[in-house]
């Protein structure tokens with residue numbers, strides 16, 4: 001149902017092909033709030049390595065994982081959060097008027113920032129816990145940042161804005177990388193819990209990589225409360241989500257998404273898995289976030305015809321507002 005776009009075309013010498021890719025990308029983002037991309041500029045071996053290192057970390061005993069804990073507050077958003085600590089449904093109804101029950105998230109995660117971020121230091125596993133982790137994710141982070149800048153250029157071109165419009169709002173590296181492990185759980189637990197509750201991402205764009213278990217769903221049509229499965233294209237496919245900041249700047253809709261039960265017939269139910277359990281799942285999400293001082297004033301004429309003299313929130317203020325409540 002959702003077309004897969006080959007992002008390598010963005011680097012083509014053929015200007016018409018390049019522009020065609022940019023407009024197809026923006027057209028997908030307009031219609032669905034997300035796009036399925038391949039070849040975003042992250043070597044496949046780097047993606048394999050990131051998943052492998054993440055898997056090894058989450059398989060460590062809890063006592064080892066808790067040696068680099070996320071603080072008990074929303075900030076700094078760094079380090080390991082054990083199963084049951086973060087509940088995204090607390091912020092699930094942002095932008096809607098619908099009250100939602102508190103659904104518990106059945107996941108554990110690890111949040112990482114840029115080594116270049118002047119505001120927050122990373123919280124890394126201490127020496128001896130998982131020594132490949134820090135160098136691998138420091139390097140993976142930089143690779144994602146380069147891919148982010150190309151994608152932001154492509155979106156600017158697709159919106160008929162000067163090419164640097166969005167990338168120049170992302171020089172400070174307030175970006176974040178999140179590794180998530182959703183453990184094997186009894187199928188029945190989905191009656192009162194979920195893997196990650198419905199939400200929109202707070203940043204500009206998200207580059208999401210997932211294994212082939214499935215369960216990622218997007219709300220379509222927007223605001224309907226109906227969720228449609230996005231079949232997994234495997235770990236080399238990048239699901240590009242529109243986040244709230246890109247929405248405020250450009251009017252492109254941010255994708256409301258969640259991870260719930262995989263569709264039946266999906267790899268979530270493999271030959272050797274029991275019918276009454278749902279297979280574990282791994283994902284890696286890179287959240288491109290604006291410079292904290294950047295104003296969220298609409299960039300396009302028609303993105304929000306607001307009066308001059310109105311003051312707009314900065315991206316930093318917006319992130320604070322959105323993250324509070326998740327921990």
Ligand SMILES: O=C(O)CCC(=O)C(=O)O
Nearest residue numbers: 180196210216259283285
């Ligand atoms: O695990 C996934 O596929 C999605 C995770 C997600 O939406 C998030 O962390 O914001």
Ligand SMILES: [Fe+2]
Nearest residue numbers: 199200201257
């Ligand atoms: Fe998300």
